[in-house]
Amino acid sequence: MLGSAPRELPQRIGLILVPNFSMIAFTAAVETLRLANRTSGRALYQWSLFSVDGQAVKASNAIELHPEGNLEAANRLGTVAVCSGADVQRFEDKALISWLRRMARRDTDIGALCTGSHLLARAGLLEGYRCTIHWENLAGFVEEFPNIEVSDELFEIDRNRFTCSGGTAAIDLMLNMIARQHGYELAVGVADQFLHERIRDHRDHQRISLPARLGVQHPKLLKVIELMEDNLEEPLSRIRLAAAAGLSTRQLERLFRKYLNRSPARYYLELRLNKARLLLLQTNMSIIDVALACGFVSASHFSKCYRDYFGRTPRKERGLPTDFGPVAAEATAT
Numbered sequence: 001m002l003g004s005a006p007r008e009l010p011q012r013i014g015l016i017l018v019p020n021f022s023m024i025a026f027t028a029a030v031e032t033l034r035l036a037n038r039t040s041g042r043a044l045y046q047w048s049l050f051s052v053d054g055q056a057v058k059a060s061n062a063i064e065l066h067p068e069g070n071l072e073a074a075n076r077l078g079t080v081a082v083c084s085g086a087d088v089q090r091f092e093d094k095a096l097i098s099w100l101r102r103m104a105r106r107d108t109d110i111g112a113l114c115t116g117s118h119l120l121a122r123a124g125l126l127e128g129y130r131c132t133i134h135w136e137n138l139a140g141f142v143e144e145f146p147n148i149e150v151s152d153e154l155f156e157i158d159r160n161r162f163t164c165s166g167g168t169a170a171i172d173l174m175l176n177m178i179a180r181q182h183g184y185e186l187a188v189g190v191a192d193q194f195l196h197e198r199i200r201d202h203r204d205h206q207r208i209s210l211p212a213r214l215g216v217q218h219p220k221l222l223k224v225i226e227l228m229e230d231n232l233e234e235p236l237s238r239i240r241l242a243a244a245a246g247l248s249t250r251q252l253e254r255l256f257r258k259y260l261n262r263s264p265a266r267y268y269l270e271l272r273l274n275k276a277r278l279l280l281l282q283t284n285m286s287i288i289d290v291a292l293a294c295g296f297v298s299a300s301h302f303s304k305c306y307r308d309y310f311g312r313t314p315r316k317e318r319g320l321p322t323d324f325g326p327v328a329a330e331a332t333a334t
Helices: 023-040 094-105 116-122 135-144 170-182 183-196 210-212 219-230 238-246 250-262 263-281 287-293 297-308 328-334
Strands: 013-016 045-050 079-083 109-113 130-132 150-153 154-157 163-164
Touching: 013 023, 023 045, 023 079, 023 109, 023 183, 023 219, 023 238, 079 094, 079 116, 094 109, 094 116, 109 116, 116 135, 116 163, 116 263, 130 154, 130 163, 130 297, 135 150, 135 263, 154 170, 154 328, 170 183, 210 219, 219 238, 219 250, 219 263, 238 250, 238 263, 250 263, 263 297
Parallel strands: 013 045, 013 079, 079 109, 109 163, 130 150
Antiparallel strands: 154 163
């Protein structure tokens, strides 16, 4: 189980690189392990890189890494982590899925950095486990894997599965593992080397807080925005939003104009359209299903709003042909 005392030192960890993997998540994990060795003065961890076929893999920043071997070379490792990133939903490789399933049958500790959770879910390895994924992929993940318990937290460690939302959250995942295995004092020493002011735990959320994100401190306005974000599929009326925050509809309008320079209706529409874009890019949901999931009652209305906001139709967003005209095409898209 991840976090329990390692069977041997150094603990050998295999990092499986998938094309377009997140370099920041990868390096954050590796550097934390390196600094644990350096700070302790002992070889606590040893990491190796692998790819499906043993060939070089490019990260999303176009930097290419050369692994030590293919998946079969990682068969004897007790801990492996899939490192992926952008467009993970388009990555198809039956060999990787089959290999992950074989490793799971051996009771291997299996994890994911950034969007790697998507591949573990596709292999059926997250059913009955709590997991996380990068916030930008969260909506698409929930739609594709509705029976998997997924959180918006930095990382999750659930028995012999560990998942990480990406970015610098990989530092905190590894720091928590180090603390469990070799003591909190060592983990703090590693965090100091990073100039990492505190070790975040799994209860920390991924995104910057709403006040910091918007530059707004007004509590009633923030209450309304939280309600909007929680109710994108079935949008709440302006009257209900105002009442929930103890405001009149006129006061609500004034607050949005003053702090966000737009009406509540416009702000709510933008939230729904931005969610729709993520679903279009990250899932295979039909365009009409995306529209319904984001609170639009018709494909034609969704298409018009989307085109007005992003400058292209939902079909063009997906690179689909538009031979039948925008309205008819939206209605028949799959």
